[in-house]
Amino acid sequence: MAFTDQIEPIKAAALQSLQAAESLKNLEDVRIEYFGTNGKFTALLKQMGSLSKEEKPSAGKAINLVKSELTQTLNQRREELEAAADSPKLATDFTSPGRRRPLGKKHPFTKVTEDIVKSFRKIGFAVADGPEIESEYYCFDSLNTPADHPARDTQDTFYINTKNRPLLRTHTSSVQIRVMEKTPPPVRIIVPGRVYRRDTADATHNPTFHQIEGLYVDKNVTVSDLKGTVEFVFKELLGKEVKLRFRPHYFSYTEPSLEIDFSSPLVRKMGKEWLEIAGCGMVHPTVFENVGYDPEKWSGWAFGFGIERIAMIRYGINDIRLFYENDKRFLEQF
Numbered sequence: 469m470a471f472t473d474q475i476e477p478i479k480a481a482a483l484q485s486l487q488a489a490e491s492l493k494n495l496e497d498v499r500i501e502y503f504g505t506n507g508k509f510t511a512l513l514k515q516m517g518s519l520s521k522e523e524k525p526s527a528g529k530a531i532n533l534v535k536s537e538l539t540q541t542l543n544q545r546r547e548e549l550e551a552a553a554d555s556p557k558l559a560t561d562f563t564s565p566g567r568r569r570p571l572g573k574k575h576p577f578t579k580v581t582e583d584i585v586k587s588f589r590k591i592g593f594a595v596a597d598g599p600e601i602e603s604e605y606y607c608f609d610s611l612n613t614p615a616d617h618p619a620r621d622t623q624d625t626f627y628i629n630t631k632n633r634p635l636l637r638t639h640t641s642s643v644q645i646r647v648m649e650k651t652p653p654p655v656r657i658i659v660p661g662r663v664y665r666r667d668t669a670d671a672t673h674n675p676t677f678h679q680i681e682g683l684y685v686d687k688n689v690t691v692s693d694l695k696g697t698v699e700f701v702f703k704e705l706l707g708k709e710v711k712l713r714f715r716p717h718y719f720s721y722t723e724p725s726l727e728i729d730f731s732s733p734l735v736r737k738m739g740k741e742w743l744e745i746a747g748c749g750m751v752h753p754t755v756f757e758n759v760g761y762d763p764e765k766w767s768g769w770a771f772g773f774g775i776e777r778i779a780m781i782r783y784g785i786n787d788i789r790l791f792y793e794n795d796k797r798f799l800e801q802f
């Protein structure tokens with residue numbers, strides 16, 4: 469058979485096999501069958517050497533044309549098969565079980581915060597917010613905290629620079645002032661937020677942590693309003709068996725000032741009878757004066773809870789650092 473007559477049948481067979489290939493593996497087999505070292509097309513190319521001078525040019529032309537056509541078909545089929553491999557096949561058995569997507573979970577702090585906010589909303593409190601980078605005025609001066617108070621020490625507070633002394637707020641109490649400056653009384657707010665202190669991280673401390681501040685200002689507000697409110701919220705949050713104890717304390721922005729201890733079966737499980745959980749008190753008259761409220765006319769209470777403490781009690785966690793590590797195995801349990 470003349471050389472050029474052999475080209476056409478090989479081409480036709482190759483084209484058919486390429487187009488019929490149903491998998492990438494299949495396609496590769498066809499490629500080897502024709503273009504491999506011992507392939508049918510390779511054999512044709514090898515014959516070129518034995519052709520006469522007159523035959524060579526037209527045979528070369530014909531064979532190059534076929535080669536490019538086959539290569540093009542091969543590449544096109546490969547792309548089609550690759551695309552099909554990437555896209556999911558439609559399930560044909562609709563009774564087979566679905567594939568579950570892994571669901572994210574809320575962080576325990578988010579849950580605790582949301583639950584506290586929910587309880588306070590029920591009794592008419594609104595959520596307020598303030599900046600984490602704060603001035604000395606809002607964090608300390610306006611709260612009646614004198615310049616020589618240890619809380620203002622650079623050992624305790626992160627100052628951003630020493631010039632006009634912006635700082636990372638050490639508590640959410642700064643937001644009390646910001647809200648009262650802008651709002652005439654009565655006021656009923658809670659403020660969840662992140663705060664910062666120069667503490668070394670250990671099982672119960674972290675340099676950033678979370679608080680919820682509360683502030684209630686109206687006429688004839690008393691300490692028993694404060695006690696009743698706090699008790700209501702903690703019973704909602706941690707169960708009816710909860711007991712609270714109020715101890716005298718000192719904060720410059722409240723008078724009298726109290727600390728709240730907390731007891732429950734969960735606390736006892738952690739090996740303690742009482743756990744300190746919040747500071748609170750009746751708003752100091754000087755604080756009212758600083759925001760332009762008349763202390764003769766208005767009275768109020770305020771508190772600051774630590775979210776970490778509450779989350780530790782609620783979920784029985786004994787090392788605060790676990791909350792910050794973002795280990796999925798830890799977080800997935802809540």
Ligand code: DAH
Nearest residue numbers: 639722747748749770771772
């Ligand atoms: N700011 C206090 C702290 O970080 C907590 C606190 C105490 C907040 C008394 C208050 C308050 O609003 O009245 O420890």
